[in-house]
Amino acid sequence: VSHASYLINLGSPDDALWEKSINALVDELQRAEALGLLGVVLHPGAHMQQGEEVGIARVAAGLDRAHAATGGFKTLTLLEITAGQGTTLGYKFEHLGAMRAQASDPERLAVCFDTCHAFAAGYDFREPAGYAAMMDEFDRAIGLDLLTCFHFNDSKGALGSHKDRHEHIGQGAIGVSGFAHILNDARFANVPMILETPKSDDMHEDVENFEVLRGLIDA
Numbered sequence: 001v002s003h004a005s006y007l008i009n010l011g012s013p014d015d016a017l018w019e020k021s022i023n024a025l026v027d028e029l030q031r032a033e034a035l036g037l038l039g040v041v042l043h044p045g046a047h048m049q050q051g052e053e054v055g056i057a058r059v060a061a062g063l064d065r066a067h068a069a070t071g072g073f074k075t076l077t078l079l080e081i082t083a084g085q086g087t088t089l090g091y092k093f094e095h096l097g098a099m100r101a102q103a104s105d106p107e108r109l110a111v112c113f114d115t116c117h118a119f120a121a122g123y124d125f126r127e128p129a130g131y132a133a134m135m136d137e138f139d140r141a142i143g144l145d146l147l148t149c150f151h152f153n154d155s156k157g158a159l160g161s162h163k164d165r166h167e168h169i170g171q172g173a174i175g176v177s178g179f180a181h182i183l184n185d186a187r188f189a190n191v192p193m194i195l196e197t198p199k200s201d202d203m204h205e206d207v208e209n210f211e212v213l214r215g216l217i218d219a
Helices: 013-037 052-068 093-102 115-121 130-139 176-183 204-216
Strands: 039-043 075-078 109-116 148-151 194-195
Touching: 013 052, 039 109, 039 148, 039 194, 052 075, 052 093, 075 093, 075 148, 075 204, 093 130, 109 115, 115 148, 115 176, 130 176, 176 204, 194 204
Parallel strands: 039 075, 075 109, 109 148, 148 194
Antiparallel strands: none
8 A cells, every 4th residue: 555645636626736636646546556556545635615515526526537547457546534634625434435426436446544534533433332333434424345444543633633643552642442443343354554653763663553553452
C-alpha cells in the first residue's frame, strides 16, 4: 500500500487544480500498479466552501477520470477517512459511501481506516459497545468488506476535535483499548495495519509501538 500526495484535491472547485489533482492521482496509480501494490491511499479532498454534496460529486467525477485513464489496473484507490479539518470531506462514513456510489467504476474503490482521523471525526471506539456500533455504521454506509487497510495512530486531539495530530499508541486520547478491539476482531485478521505514529531518525518509537500493539492481541 502506498500513499498519494497530500496536495491532491479532487474536491477542488478550481478547474486547473482539479485537473492537476486528477493527473497526479493517475501518476500515483501507475507507479503503484507497476509495483504490484494493493492500493493507493487517498485523502478525498476538500470542498472549499462549495458545500459537501457538491464536493462529493466533484470527487466522484475526478475519480472517474483517473480510473478511466488507468483502465484494467488491479491497484485500488483507497479513500481514507479524515479528521474533518476545515472543509475536508471524508470525515463521515457516509461521505465515502456516497463517493463510491456516485463513481462509475466503484469496484476500483475501497477504504483506509485511520484510527486517529476516525476518533477526531467523532467516532468513539474505546469501549466495546461503541466499537461495535461504529463498525455496524461503517458496514451500513460502506460495507465492511471494503475496509482494506488500517492506519494505526493514537490521537493528540480529543474525541470530535477534528484535529489530525498523531500520537504514539496508548499515549493519546484513544488509549490502548480502541486498538485492542481492532486487533482482536477476526474480521480484520488479514487486513494490513500500518503504523503512522511520530518517528525520529532511528525510528526506535516504531519498535516500542509494535511492542504495545503485540501485547494487546488476545488481551
